[in-house]
Amino acid sequence: MSEHKPSMKSKELSVDLRDRIVSRHISGEGYRKMSAALKVPMSTVASIIRKWKKFETTRTLPRTGRPSKLSHRGRRALVRDVTKNPMVSLSELQRSSVEREPSRRTTIFSAIHQSGLYGRVARRKPLLSKRHMAARLEFAKRHLKDSQSMRKKILWSDETKIELFGMNARSHVWRKPGTIPTVIHGGGSIMLWGCFSAAGTGRLVRIKGKMTAAMYRDILDENLLQSALDLRLGRRFIFQQDNDPKHKAKISKEWLQDNSVNVLEWPSQSPDLNPIEHLWRDFKMAVHRRFPSNLMEFERCCKEEWAKLAKDRCAKLVASYSTRLEAVIAAKG
Structure with missing residues (x-):
């Protein structure tokens, strides 16, 4: 009998097993397949995923006991x-x-x-002006018919912060469902720049200190062309970056022009359009399952887990890009 065989109550599953269920769900695996592979009843799998969708955590939440004595x-x-x-x-x-x-x-x-009122992880939710929505809608319509072969030429990039103490150590806010305020996390974290394509992950770089335009130019110089080469994208690859001021700085633009890099014109306030967002989540879950105890070990785990991300997962994210564009069109930007 498997050591993971639980009772019907999801709270008795190990934290690692609960995280594995969520990770497989994010990867698109069905309940029946998960149930068979992990030796967990389908009802328990469904319960874990429902809880994760509602509370954004797999950890056991505090439960009320006897009737409240609060006046x-x-x-x-x-x-x-x-x-x-x-x-x-x-x-x-x-x-x-x-x-x-x-x-x-x-x-x-x-x-x-x-x-x-419920405790929720505070998400970064961009405020969209009419100008932003119009630009997003125009971008989605223009690129919806792009061929898959063209999308396979795109090298997606982004920066992210990853917390040392795990995905469930994020700041929470008390709010009624429907409102999503912004929060910036505290210490015990590192900033990373990474890139990927349909062929797999490219370089991952730790950003030490506050990133400047000069630091960003150096990251591109040391990692961008090599990533494209490693992923066999060819010289005519397309580079995606968001509209951060450091990305748009003169020193960054000049480097891209000098190296004949074709840059994808990107609409502002559009992290939801970048498939790397899903890849970051897969990556962070994999890192936190290793429970690194200090920043040096943490950085090593990050680089190892980034390199281990499945090429099939990368390919699926790029293949499903049309779904993101269709959602923007349906929402009128």
Whole structure:
């Protein structure tokens, strides 16, 4: 019998197994196939994925116990605190309630939930102006009919921050469903630049300190053409980058022109159009499953896991690019 054979209750599965279920789901694997491969009932697989979609975590959430002893006045004060500061933590709420009405963390958690507020990971959600939407719509219409052979020539790139303490150590906010504020994470992280194509992953580079236009130019100089060569994209490959000011700086543009790099004209505020976003998530899950304990080990794990990302996964992300463009057209930008 497999060591992973669980009961029907998902909370008894190991954290690693829950993460593997989510990772396979993100990769497009079906419930039945996952159930057979991991020796987990399909109902449990479905439960884990439902929980991940709703709470954006596979970790066991705190559960309420006996009936709350919190008064109506204390409950109103909690909601008032959370409404004024959505990023306040449970620990801070507990400390602030000591003088008013000492309460357990689970009591506070339950009271906030019953008021219609839930802990959510704060996402970076760009604000789209009418000009942004028009540019996105025009871009999607123009590129929807691009051939797959052309898309295979694109070298996608991006920068990302990865947290040392795992995907579930992200900052949370208390909010009602539907609102998604922005948050910037704290320390214990590293910044990375990476690129990939339908043929697989290219170079991955750690960015030390605050990146300048000169640093970005050096990253391109040391990694871009070599990545295209390693991936056999040919000299007429197309380079994708977003509209970060460092990317658009004179020093960066001159390097691209001097090296005859064909740059894909990219609409602003469009991270959702870049398939590397899904690849970053796969990558971060793989790194965090290794539980690195310090930044040196963390950087080594990053480079190893980036190189190990499946070529088939890269190819599927590029092949499904039309779906992203169609979604933008359907949403009118």
